[in-house]
Amino acid sequence: MTVQAEYSPDADRIMSVSLGPQHPGAGHFRIKLWLDGDYVVRSEPDAGYVHRGEEKMGEYRNYIQNVPHLERPVILDSSNILFPYALGVDELMNLKVPQRGQYLRVIMSEANRIISHMYFIAIQGLFLGHTTLITWCMGDRDFWIDFAERIGGARVTFAYIIPGGVRNDIPPGAIKKGLETCDWFDKRMDEYEKIFFQNPMVHQRSDGIGVLSRDDAIAFGATGTVARASGLAVDVRKDEPYSAYEDFEFKTPVMTQGDVYARSYVALLDMRESVKIIRQALKKLPQGPVRLKLGPQPRVPAGEVYSRTEAARGEMSYYIVSDGSPRPYRLKIGVPSAKNLGVLPHLLRNVHVADIPPIYWGLNYWPVESDR
């Protein structure tokens, strides 16, 4: 891409445009754009249209009451936003979660990763003009939602991963059904590769678009699929194995191009690893209890904890400060969308207007998650 337009506030030809917050793809999010004809010369993200004060709410509720409302910011990935919260409270209370509970946490977390990535790839297909992919992915996604529903009892917000373990045991039928879904999904992903990822049209629309270098990924604190597409192999599951992740064989997919194509393809490779993990976990699920009984208002000793896990979009972290009272004194949710927000104005410079949707969506940015 060789666009040489420079931003100058005085130039008559520069036009400022608001993209959103009612844009059908962007959702509750606005991007302020400064355009020179068809070229974006500068941009500024404007978040906050769905800010609901989750952190303040957390200070008014006790550690168990916090479970259901904390997963609302990211309903596609609802187990993964609870996971580090549960790990943090476990650590503060010094709980030893039973091994079966740890395995079920991993299974639910990986199922949510697939559910989230399927949505991501579906909409990326839509933005790149590939209507088949959105219908396929949205349809196939439901089989994973069915699997999660068998375990968690709900289709979207499960409140499944809780301090002390998981809410309930897995029903026997779900194990067999889950293994069947894994086998079927492996074949299905081969078809996604053929129809979308090896499609010359898709390559033309996404190769070399919105390139983020590895150094910039480190400097901006990029995480998740965005970082891994730029050659930065960050994966909390590998870097700092939590729950039972050290028991499973899987790889961290990394690509080096750092463009829109790589960011989409890394999500597919991620799902392949998730299927591997779910299959191993279902096969060697240990016997025993799945949770420790904490009661409705557990006593959490005073202390501070910084816990993190790998959610679908990247590193999800919680900073919990307890003063010994039944409620957290401070509950900071470090969400991956907010961590990747700074990358957006860096990439939306010197690009065509037509490339805004794939670049924006390629960051896997979820406004509700970022706003909290």
Add this chain to the structure above:
Amino acid sequence: MRARAFAARITEKFPDVKVDWMKERRLKVSTTADRIAEVGVFAKEGLGFDHISTVSGIDWIAKNELEVVYFIGSTTPGQEDFVLALSEHVQRSNPVVPTLMHVWRGVEYHERETHEMFGINFQGHPNQNHLYLPEDWNDLPPLRKDYVSPGR
């Protein structure tokens, strides 16, 4: 224990830095607003903590203090699992701290959020307009303890 080794290297160079707590993979140190940039540069260049994770504020209303904590991960091989928490305390009446954007570029939006939620002024920050709050928010910064949510 690695946390102890990191703490020793920081306190050797900056004797007035206080070690708050140590865990197997975590270390929290605190310093003052006028020293934090130097400590940050050392943490990044000397110790390899280059990957900003998040920034949090805390309102210690009983002590009449505000705290800012930078959580910094690392991409240096062998210490990816370690997170350094670098903190500073300021008086609630005059909460002015320097921005650390020149150390970690990625703190820009985290500092902007901490500014609007806690009313902390990051000197040198290019844009401290409201990010998550409405533009016309005309009340106390909402995560301060003396701000009470409507209906509470």
